Amino acid sequence: MSKLLNKWYKNHSLVYKILLFAVTTSFIVYLFPKTGKFRYSFEKGKPWQSENLYAPFDFAIKKNQDEIDAETKALKDNTPIYFNIDPTVEEKVISDYVERFKLVFGDSLSSLSRTKFFNIGQDLIEELYETGVVDSKYNYSPNRTVNIIESNTIKKEVEFGLLFEKSELKSKLNSAYEAIEDGQSKNRLIALFFDIIESNLTLNSELSESALKEAVDNISLTRGSIEKETLIVSKGQVVEQEQYNILNSLKSEYESQVWNSQNYNLVVLSYTLLVALALLMLLLFLQKYRREVFENNTKVTFIFFNIALIILLTTIVINYNSQYIYVVPLCVLPLVLKAFFDARLGLFAHVLTVLLLGFIVPNSNEYIFLQIIAGIVTILTVSELYKRANLFISVGQITFIYIIAYFAFFVIHEGQINNLKWETFGLFILCGLATLFVQPLIYIYEKLFGLVSDVSLLELSDTNTKLLKELSNKAPGTFHHSLNVANLAEASANEIGANAMLVRVGALYHDIGKMKNPTYFTENQSTGINPHEELSSRESAKIIIDHVINGIEIAKRNNLPDRVIDFIRTHHGTSAVYYFYRTEKAKNDDVDIKDFSYPGPKPFSKETAILMMCDSVEAASKSLKEPTSSKLNDFVENIVNKQLETGQFLNANITFKEIQSIKKVLKLKLANIYHLRIEYPE
CATH class of the missing domain: 1.10.3210.10 (Hypothetical protein af1432)
Structure with missing residues (x-):
């Protein structure tokens, strides 16, 4: 037993590295998605580079976001809206009309004229309340269906354009009393109506919103399906919009399908092998070219910690919103490692980290190219980090390279710049500003790990x-x-x-x-x-x-x-x-x-x-x-x-x-x- 303990003690440094290697590998694999990864890469408007692709299983064609947005907008414009009706309003208005008409006109008109005026007004009231008078102005389409509700029951359906708004009352009255030549009597009648007309319809916003939500929730996310063994795209064929949608549907279905325990374990094992291989390359590099670093467990821990930290931050951002992926200041990694060690080690670790992130980021080819180029620029431009001006200049150069490379990729993908996403340039600027945090970060690392930088x-x-x-x-x-x-x-x-x-x-x-x-x-x-x-x-x-x-x-x-x-x-x-x-x-x-x-x-x-x-x-x-x-x-x-x-x-x-x-x-x-x-x- 003592011999075994002595042997372990003599090799404690190696044992520690093995444990560190295993823990870091497990942590990174834990952060990775545990589903299969679609093995084909494709771009809209570009030739299909792989062999003929046949559907490996039955799957539905998913609608793209533009189609879903269009259907949602159509539903918002056409889903029926609900108004509550108050039946007592019409009776009250008629009663008020009779009383006020007598008070206003009395015996000032002849019996024939009084009867004529009264009947015109009564017919107008019946016409207004036949469909209803709304309480305010709404910006609905005239063809929008309106359900009139009384006592929780739909009383009738009308078009919104048939409903009467109080703001239209004057024009309505002028039209109704157009034949009356007595201007004074006409004005008195119009004033009378302005005093008695009340709205009997109020919008039931809760029910209207609920109906719209139900309709939106019932939007089908798919259109049609593809049967197993159906040819999706041939080698060399240009990926048009339809093939692009089908390929995206296949990719989504493949990566989101339910995995049984055997498949899950195989995926985890495969990820573990790849991550372990990458970290092993880093250890071999240290052993061969940076022996003094390899023999120092604190320094090896520091390198592994920074790699795991960058992957953790990237994973958090992707889980929150993958559109913000370029906010993560990945170039901090080579900056920190260069500050404490040297440029070659910084670039090597950076490249391995970017390759690992390629498993979890969207558009992995574009991401890997951008980040590796940015890492190379970081190593080449940042010299004498203790000089503050050098860091600002280098960060500006890194941000510029990000923008240039992203612009080139966008033009390659889209073939034009009309839909260029300018907000992405803002993300690169935020990434550059975040990179400036490397100075206080270096100070923190010096205190935590006992390392020393040029500062x-x-x-x-x-x-x-x-x-x-x-x-x-x-x-x-x-x-x-x-x-x-x-x-x-x-x-x-x-x-x-x-x-x-x-x-x-x-x-x-x-x-x-x-x-x-x-x-x-x-x-x-x-x-x-x-x-x-x-x-x-x-x-x-x-x-x-x-x-x-x-x-x-x-x-x-x-x-x-x-x-x-x-x-x-x-x-x-x-x-x-x-x-x-x-x-x-x-x-x-x-x-x-x-x-x-x-x-x-x-x-x-x-x-x-x-x-x-x-x-x-x-x-x-x-x-x-x-x-x-x-x-x-x-x-x-x-x-x-x-x-x-x-x-x-x-x-x-x-x-x-x-x-x-x-x-x-x-x-x-x-x-x-x-x-x-x-x-x-x-």
């Missing part, structure tokens, strides 16, 4: 930081040495394309361990007294070597990032303190050089290798007397070649060509420091 490196490079101020006060010579090394290292990194900001910060902090015993290092000995004269060679060597350990302890107490602490660990590699070693060896031949060597590790990156070369050259250059160009050349060659011979750069991914370029930079910089000119032959 933090810029802050650490400020010589007014508390730690560097302390170094300049306690060990001014070391501080000056660190500044010189930083300048040499930055120039060397720029020459070979390494991370100049990282190596500069590493150079500024690489010797902070000397603050513990500053006078034991020659650059800080201003009084001419050498404390090593009172110590043995072993004691002196231990103090010199311990500045690495002390530096690591000081860096951790001050919460310096691990990427910076790596420079403290490796800037001497496993080299020996030769002066004290030779002094001890002169006294005693039985001396182990390991007792006078730094504990390491050796530099394991271009940046740490650059610092080792620059640190050694800058420190040793102080001992040069009457330097000349030839002396400086030999001096740099000897120091760097000795480091090569002792295998200090075996673990660093640096080439001989790059080392030669660094030598050239160091020679040029030292010549500038000592104000040397080219030596001409006499």
Whole structure:
């Protein structure tokens, strides 16, 4: 049992990666739709590229949205509306008419005229209330059917145009009394009607809306059907509107059909295999090309977390409304990974993420092309993320590429730009604005995962930081040495394309361990007294070597990032303190050089290798007397070649060509420091 536990403990890092791999795969598969995916892609107006397609089963042809909208509009225009009738209104109006007519006219008219006027008015009232008088003006079609309801029963059906509106009363009265020549009597009659006419019909909005809703709900979503084995489209045939509708119906039916448990399990298994394959490619990439990242579980977790987060956000947006799919700032992923690692890893992870999203997004081919192009532009344009202007400019370029690519796809699909969806351009602009959130996101990630970005490196490079101020006060010579090394290292990194900001910060902090015993290092000995004269060679060597350990302890107490602490660990590699070693060896031949060597590790990156070369050259250059160009050349060659011979750069991914370029930079910089000119032959 103990052997098994020991074996598990030794391989705990690998076990963790396996668990992380399994959990991330399961989470992503959980987000994916659990139905089959239609394997054919097609576009309206384009030739069918696959083989002849026959219906695999019976299915109904679904109406497109335009057809459904047209039917809905027709129902809204033609569905009967309901009005409630008040039967007492007509009786009241007639009664009021009789009384008011007597009061208005009395005996002022002849019996014949009074009878004539009265009968005309009575006939008009009967005509008005035969169909009904509505209470207000409505914008219904004159041909719209109206159901008149009395006591919850439909009394009659009429056309809306036959109903009378009170606003039409004057014209109606003028027409009815057109034959009356007595203008005064005519006006009195019209005024009388304006006083007594009341509406007897009120709209029953609840019943009308309910009837319309029922009619809309009963709209058939299909028209016709296709039988199994029916030829749908032939190879090379242009997909016209009808075939396009049929293909969409088949796709929808295929992806929405009820799956039995066996089919469901097969779909889930297939998704799992594909997702696992994509994530496995990422792990293999890390193992082969980014070994230091692969061996750091925190960094691997960080990468997997960001991929899963992007897929989660995209899934949420699709479930809410797939039209907003382009609002998701997918380019944040390569930006974040480039900020913490490098461009190649950022692009690789971005491409894999986009390929995975292709399973769940609509128009997957278009989406994949757009996002991969945007990711490439992100990697190519965003440099020096710590400069705010660069981020704004790059986001503008990314948004512009989105718009150009989408415009091209739209023209390819539609063949014209009349129906161009301008609101989609607004979504791209929102996506660009959301991408700007990468700055605070990087800060959050630094705190959560303990990583360091160029933004933090810029802050650490400020010589007014508390730690560097302390170094300049306690060990001014070391501080000056660190500044010189930083300048040499930055120039060397720029020459070979390494991370100049990282190596500069590493150079500024690489010797902070000397603050513990500053006078034991020659650059800080201003009084001419050498404390090593009172110590043995072993004691002196231990103090010199311990500045690495002390530096690591000081860096951790001050919460310096691990990427910076790596420079403290490796800037001497496993080299020996030769002066004290030779002094001890002169006294005693039985001396182990390991007792006078730094504990390491050796530099394991271009940046740490650059610092080792620059640190050694800058420190040793102080001992040069009457330097000349030839002396400086030999001096740099000897120091760097000795480091090569002792295998200090075996673990660093640096080439001989790059080392030669660094030598050239160091020679040029030292010549500038000592104000040397080219030596001409006499």
